[in-house]
Amino acid sequence: MRSLSICMVSDFFYPSMGGVESHLYNNSQCLMQRGHKVVIVTHAYGQRRGVRYLAGGLKVYYIPAQIVYSNASLPTFFCTFPIFRQIFIREQVEIVHGHQAFSTFCHEAILHARSMGLKTVFTDHSLLGFGDASGIFINKLLKFTLSDVHHAICVSHTSKENTVLRAALEPQQVSVIPNAIIAEQFEPDGSARDPRWITVVVLSRLVYRKGVDLLVAAVPRICAQHARVRFVIGGDGPKRIDLEQMREQHQLQDRVELLGSVAASDVRHVLVRGDIFLNTSLTEAFCIAIVEAASCGLLVVSTRVGGIPEVLPRHMVTFAAPEEDAVVEALSATVELVGSCASHAELAPEHFHRQVKRMYSWHDVAERTERVYLKIADAREPPLIERFRRYYGCGLVAGKLFCLVAAVDFLIGVVLAWLWPSERIEPARAFDYARYRAEIGCDEDQAH
Amino acid sequence: MYDYPIVVMQTAVVTQHISSIMVFIAVFINLYQGSLAGHVLLWFSSILTVLGFVFWDILSLYLHAPERRIVRFNLIKGCVLFALLLFGLSPILRTLTEDTSSDTIWAMTVIFFCVNLAFHDYSTGNLTNIRFPGSVSLNAAILASVLLASQLDSNLSVFAFLAFALEWFGLFPISRRYLRRVSAAASMTMAVLLALVAAVMFMYISRVVALLHLSCTLFVTFGCPLWLIWVQRYKNEIHGPWDEARPIVHHYYN
Numbered sequence: 001m002r003s004l005s006i007c008m009v010s011d012f013f014y015p016s017m018g019g020v021e022s023h024l025y026n027n028s029q030c031l032m033q034r035g036h037k038v039v040i041v042t043h044a045y046g047q048r049r050g051v052r053y054l055a056g057g058l059k060v061y062y063i064p065a066q067i068v069y070s071n072a073s074l075p076t077f078f079c080t081f082p083i084f085r086q087i088f089i090r091e092q093v094e095i096v097h098g099h100q101a102f103s104t105f106c107h108e109a110i111l112h113a114r115s116m117g118l119k120t121v122f123t124d125h126s127l128l129g130f131g132d133a134s135g136i137f138i139n140k141l142l143k144f145t146l147s148d149v150h151h152a153i154c155v156s157h158t159s160k161e162n163t164v165l166r167a168a169l170e171p172q173q174v175s176v177i178p179n180a181i182i183a184e185q186f187e188p189d190g191s192a193r194d195p196r197w198i199t200v201v202v203l204s205r206l207v208y209r210k211g212v213d214l215l216v217a218a219v220p221r222i223c224a225q226h227a228r229v230r231f232v233i234g235g236d237g238p239k240r241i242d243l244e245q246m247r248e249q250h251q252l253q254d255r256v257e258l259l260g261s262v263a264a265s266d267v268r269h270v271l272v273r274g275d276i277f278l279n280t281s282l283t284e285a286f287c288i289a290i291v292e293a294a295s296c297g298l299l300v301v302s303t304r305v306g307g308i309p310e311v312l313p314r315h316m317v318t319f320a321a322p323e324e325d326a327v328v329e330a331l332s333a334t335v336e337l338v339g340s341c342a343s344h345a346e347l348a349p350e351h352f353h354r355q356v357k358r359m360y361s362w363h364d365v366a367e368r369t370e371r372v373y374l375k376i377a378d379a380r381e382p383p384l385i386e387r388f389r390r391y392y393g394c395g396l397v398a399g400k401l402f403c404l405v406a407a408v409d410f411l412i413g414v415v416l417a418w419l420w421p422s423e424r425i426e427p428a429r430a431f432d433y434a435r436y437r438a439e440i441g442c443d444e445d446q447a448h
Numbered sequence: 449m450y451d452y453p454i455v456v457m458q459t460a461v462v463t464q465h466i467s468s469i470m471v472f473i474a475v476f477i478n479l480y481q482g483s484l485a486g487h488v489l490l491w492f493s494s495i496l497t498v499l500g501f502v503f504w505d506i507l508s509l510y511l512h513a514p515e516r517r518i519v520r521f522n523l524i525k526g527c528v529l530f531a532l533l534l535f536g537l538s539p540i541l542r543t544l545t546e547d548t549s550s551d552t553i554w555a556m557t558v559i560f561f562c563v564n565l566a567f568h569d570y571s572t573g574n575l576t577n578i579r580f581p582g583s584v585s586l587n588a589a590i591l592a593s594v595l596l597a598s599q600l601d602s603n604l605s606v607f608a609f610l611a612f613a614l615e616w617f618g619l620f621p622i623s624r625r626y627l628r629r630v631s632a633a634a635s636m637t638m639a640v641l642l643a644l645v646a647a648v649m650f651m652y653i654s655r656v657v658a659l660l661h662l663s664c665t666l667f668v669t670f671g672c673p674l675w676l677i678w679v680q681r682y683k684n685e686i687h688g689p690w691d692e693a694r695p696i697v698h699h700y701y702n
Binding site for chain 2: 158161165209213283307322323
């Protein structure tokens, strides 16, 4: 099979944690296992700068950059071109894959890659409205980047609809590839549950967007209605104080446990303690938390927002409108269900786990991403004037501005090619995956 | 979506501010031309300020306002200190731009008043402090006043003019905000009053400007709301499942 050289670019990568980061890491690992070459480019995180190798021979470039806001780097338009060009040529990149609309690096890398005539893919991980100023600004930027990518990927159908509207794309040009989990890391453990209680687990950052207000309103009502219910709430954030106040006010110290922030490696330990997982998010492109919970065998109660209804089959989730009464009703019904027929075969944790494992796997995600790559790998490169035509259509003023930016970037590309001809740039030595695997295999044998 | 009479009422904050700037400029021109003496302005503005505070107190008592943040002793102490400081500084301020051409000063003044108009705090009903962008607006106004004051020829005029500027741009907007809180009709009355005062003052300086100001005020009050309602037809709202949901919480327990 054909082996491709792919460069993933995003401002968001380990050591920072989140959905984009894990998507990048796991997807790259699986693509490498499928015989492709993958490098990741991100900005430097503190002392972590330069070139690093992660497990599996995943090469990561941490480029020094000024960070402006929540891990996004300072937009410089053209300043990153020389270093991106060096990396693309050194690594003999064929496809540049940018992630996340908030990432400056992603937009810049795609622009430079297009100036160099490389193939580009963009993945959108979040939802944005059309009403507020930041939304309008990001949407315009997205329109610029997406006018000239070969393919876009979204994590859910809701996200696809959103992206198609925001960037005025052809729907055929956008694929939906969901996130996944490593199901082996989320196995149910029946013995961890406390049979005296029905435990409701909540795991999220405690911020407004995660619907903590709904949680604060629902918890005391559920505790008053059902004497056997207790809550385990993991996560930290500015809204934690509201939860603590609620606990104090209703004297629920023995029934509401606040864990504070939970490390990624401890998520499973918290999840398996519960019977029900409650998610009260107000917006979500693709909710990975409820997939993890379902994989651990928990029944899920969630607000019906964003892409959440697409994520799990109907028998695993009870939906509620983002309204206090609806959340209480849905949670109440689920608590009664758990209380009355805990041993129902259909609701057995192992059954849930098997189903989730069949539905979500990174190998499947990588295979689908690979299909996108193969589709565009041999696409004909349009003439430069066609690129300008696309940018020009972006708006009355913005169109001309975009053309200007693209033209300047192209000219800088020409100058760079004259200063540092690509023949003179030394290609990076290929990582010997086969030998790496053999060595790791030996190590494992020794360990056994 | 928008109700015409309500929007008309709400334009009062804008017209009030435009008119107040016009009144201020008229006061300066009178002072500059010598038709208004410095001590007259000083007396006039001081009496108006005291009357304003008395009115505020009576209104607060009458309305049983819960919060009264004004501590009289501190207020008087601050006033005296400030007045002394300003009085001491006025000779310096008078000669501040002696080497600068008057045309530059007029041009800069116009720019700063535009900034003042653009950043003025129209929306919040903030009575206790001045925050961004209101602070930008206040600073621009004071800067413009200092520039104008430096064109005057006597120390007393400079002192009187700057004291008036501080009262006019620092305190007056707060009392206007208070008035708006009390009633929309009172706010509208204030707008009409200010517009008339500005027009009358400019009648003696330039009829064209006075008429322009009146027609501008009428346009902002009656024309702009119509315009706002009319352009709504071009507003295109897209809603979908991607919008952030608003949590509905009933507070049954509180």
